Amino acid sequence: MNETQRVARRMPVFFLAIISVLLVLSFISLFQAVETYRRTGSPDFLTVIMSLSAITLSSYMLLQMRRKPLKLGFEMPKVFTMVQCSSCDFRNVREFQKGDYILKAMEPCPKCSSASFISSIYREAEEKEE
Amino acid sequence: MLREIEGSLFKLKLMRDQGRSIAISAINEMGKPSGDLATRVDRLLEHIDIGPVDLDPSGIIRRLEHIIDIRDFRFKDEVRLMVPEADETHVNNVANMLDAALFLNQVYKFVRHFYLTGKKTSSFYVILQLQMILPQVVKEAEAFARALRSFTLGQPMGDGIGALVAARLMYGKEEREIAKDVVVSEVPVEGRTAYVLKAKGPGANVGKPGEAVKQVLEEKEGKIERIIVIDAAQKLEGEKPGEVVEGIGVAIGGPGVEKFKVEEIATKYKVPINAILIKESIGDVVSTMRKEIVNSVDDVIERIKRIVRETTKEGDLIIVAGIGNTMGIAQ
Numbered sequence: 457m458n459e460t461q462r463v464a465r466r467m468p469v470f471f472l473a474i475i476s477v478l479l480v481l482s483f484i485s486l487f488q489a490v491e492t493y494r495r496t497g498s499p500d501f502l503t504v505i506m507s508l509s510a511i512t513l514s515s516y517m518l519l520q521m522r523r524k525p526l527k528l529g530f531e532m533p534k535v536f537t538m539v540q541c542s543s544c545d546f547r548n549v550r551e552f553q554k555g556d557y558i559l560k561a562m563e564p565c566p567k568c569s570s571a572s573f574i575s576s577i578y579r580e581a582e583e584k585e586e
Numbered sequence: 587m588l589r590e591i592e593g594s595l596f597k598l599k600l601m602r603d604q605g606r607s608i609a610i611s612a613i614n615e616m617g618k619p620s621g622d623l624a625t626r627v628d629r630l631l632e633h634i635d636i637g638p639v640d641l642d643p644s645g646i647i648r649r650l651e652h653i654i655d656i657r658d659f660r661f662k663d664e665v666r667l668m669v670p671e672a673d674e675t676h677v678n679n680v681a682n683m684l685d686a687a688l689f690l691n692q693v694y695k696f697v698r699h700f701y702l703t704g705k706k707t708s709s710f711y712v713i714l715q716l717q718m719i720l721p722q723v724v725k726e727a728e729a730f731a732r733a734l735r736s737f738t739l740g741q742p743m744g745d746g747i748g749a750l751v752a753a754r755l756m757y758g759k760e761e762r763e764i765a766k767d768v769v770v771s772e773v774p775v776e777g778r779t780a781y782v783l784k785a786k787g788p789g790a791n792v793g794k795p796g797e798a799v800k801q802v803l804e805e806k807e808g809k810i811e812r813i814i815v816i817d818a819a820q821k822l823e824g825e826k827p828g829e830v831v832e833g834i835g836v837a838i839g840g841p842g843v844e845k846f847k848v849e850e851i852a853t854k855y856k857v858p859i860n861a862i863l864i865k866e867s868i869g870d871v872v873s874t875m876r877k878e879i880v881n882s883v884d885d886v887i888e889r890i891k892r893i894v895r896e897t898t899k900e901g902d903l904i905i906v907a908g909i910g911n912t913m914g915i916a917q
Binding site: 527528529530532533535542552556557558559573577578579 | 727
């Protein structure tokens, strides 16, 4: 993960504090319900259900608050370079390397030894892109 | 609503800062920069262009061109001063990269201005308007952030599709520089001679295609049967990227100087102009070229041949102008 993404991960502190308090209170309430059952022998279903619901809800909210890192647009897409022979049908696609440019002369074709060149450089679009 | 704007403003600020640091590290990688690099970059990021006065529109295009030229020289000179050993390709790429970083800085400052104005004056309408345009603004800023990355690596961008088509036609032919940063080759197309033009690559460059078309027409004393202009065009939502459409007129974007020149010279010699457009979104225009857009090249070349066959006779002279930023595309 790069530095931008780390910086971009911003947690709303106020909401985090509220949810943490809610979570702690729910556990205390659940603990008390269990203690009461041990002492008296009669279960307090209402308190148990409410405590468990509060724990589930606050855990869910905590998970939701774990924001995905902001995408700023600086992320590197996968870029490919296509090398093509100028006389036969040989084509080779590899990952882009710094210094590549279209119509750059490359090593002779491995199939027919004619001159080969970079015919295109392109990126594959992300799935959500139109 | 304020929270939403604050979120976007935070994102724009991160983009601005990240853009600045990418620009600085890219210049550092190029060699030993002279002087205080961060101060120089910061000064460029605050650069302001003042357009010509339009109260008297006479001669405004000439004046606008002069200002654009000065700006171009200034950016390139600044890069040369920062990294004296950089070659022309790198100078062009870095100058364009700084342009993208400058855009990110200006967008952030404009959004912050309206946000603070809205808050200060407690104006719901200022905030509402800002909130309405923010998604589009953020989208454009993201596109320029992607462009910044492409400039650091010298990868061809969507805008260069016109230049790519011209490069494919020119492959293996002799070329010469006909106007500032524009090269031309004589290419046989369906028994006609095509003067194929593109900006000089592989550095980031758009050149002066209008000037180049004018030069060819003047050299041939107007004996050109047709001008075909190829460029990227803004796609509408729902249209596919890389879709090819045809039209008439001069398909050259930007401030209008080059478009004006072609229109003027074509009108003088009564030369018909065809346009072939490749549809792209704003994000695709300034980021590394998508596969769908690269795949449209063969279709564009077929259309050029068809137009040439249908509208000219064998032995005629035509101009094919591939418009756009030629970064990562040689000739």
